[in-house]
Amino acid sequence: MSEQLVGKVLAIALRDADKTVMHEVADATAIENGGLVGDPPSSPDRGVTLLASGQWKLVTDQLGANLPWWTRRANVLVEADSLAHLIGRRVQIGNVELLVIAETKPCGLMDKLHNGLRAALAPDVRAGVYGRVVKAGSFRIGDAVTLV
Template sequence: MEEIGTGTISLSGGLDGDHKGPKFPKRRITVMAIEDWRAALGDLNADDGGPVDLPWTTRRANLLVEGVRLPRARGGVLRVGPVTLEVTYPTQPCRRMDEAFGGLLKALHPEWRGGVTCAVLEGGEVTLGDAVDVLVSPPEIVPRLP
């Protein structure tokens, strides 16, 4: 994972340079809120009993946002700078999360903490510090484990 300050998001490919975006139209972009990341880490304990401090890039999301509650239902719409995204489903973090820290995968599951997966409705260039607005927030869906 590489942190960048500016990136181009397109309808057909998602975030420029991301290998998954072009392959999956309903999964072009993943977005995670820093508040959800911190909540997940707060459920974990380091070997010494202290807090766990992992960089947000461990989660492997395309975009990290702050100060906004992401829609927790399909059909939610958010704008990041000039880009408009539609929530298609909650992001399902992979087993690599537990490789990074035991229990992280489970800690990301509640309340869509792993973020949202989105289709791109309107592309453009996003830059660190761009405004993030929720345009549509349908009633929340609570995912349940089988």
């Protein structure tokens, strides 16, 4: 099966137990039909969240704010302009395989973190995408993200 390069992993972050603070890590382990080890549990379809670096730059430029990427609360920052084309498709990150389920819709917490962030994230899949872990494994910063 041929693979098409989407981008590469620029950064990885996990939430603490109460889901408030994000911690950047160099690598992560994904559990099939689960999430990332060290990240609080979520539904299987939302096991991993991905954010495109290009979309995040548009958001921060629009807001005129220098916000860390993990303000969006995503697990993985991908070097890509957009991830919209991944919805409904499988991607491989390291030796982890994800089925990208849908667009991440920004919630009210975004405006608590920075005024106007929710509206800036709303168009064009700027808030990223989420997916189900269909093959467990691990990945690290610098790994390729490919369509499979």
